[in-house]
Amino acid sequence: MDRSTALAATSGSRVSRGPDETLALGRRIGAEAIPGTVVALIGDLGAGKTQLAKGIAGGLGVTSVVNSPTFVLMNEHVGRLRLYHVDAYRLGDPEEALAAGLLDDRQAGGVTVIEWADRLDGWLPDERLAIELATPSGEPMTRLLGWVAHGPTHARLAAAALSP
Secondary structure: OOOOOOEEEEEEEEOOOOHHHHHHHHHHHHHOOOOOEEEEEOOOOOOOOHHHHHHHHHHOOOOOOOOOOOOOOEEEOOOOOOOEEEEOOOOOHHHHHHHOOOOHHHHHHOOOEEHHHHHHOOOOOEEEEEEEHHHHHHOOOOEEEEEEEOHHHHHHHHHHHHHH
16 A cells, blocks of 8 residues: 555556547557556546546457446456456545445456556555646537556556557
C-alpha cells in the first residue's frame, strides 16, 4: 500500500475528444494490461471514469455489461484476465475498502480498476497507473487525461497504451 514509498514515477497527459475516444484509450490500456495491473481513476461526476473502465474491460475481452458498481462497491468480470471493477464513491474512509475486501491478494492475478480512487488515498497499491479525468470549461465532450505511472510495470503500460 502507498506509505510514501519512493517509486519511480512517470507522467503525461492525453486529450480525448469524446466518449468513443475515451473508450478507445481504455481498450488500449486493457489490451496492454498484465496480471497485477491497477488503474486508479480520479475525476468529478461525469468526467468519463466509467467510460474508460468500459474500454479497459473491452480491451480485456470482457463481454458482460460493465457499469459503475456504486451500490455493490465491486464487480468482477471474466475476460483474458479477470477484471475487478471497484467504485469507492460511497466509502466513508479507506478502511471501509479493506473491511469490504475490495483491495486484496486475489487481484494480483487480474486487473483492478478503481473509480474514485482519491477516496482511498494512502491505501492504494504502491505500483499503479493513476489517471485523472477533467472536463475543460466550454468543451463538454472533451476530456483531459493526466496520468502518473508508479513503478516500472505501470510505466511500460502507460507508454504502450497512452502514447500519442
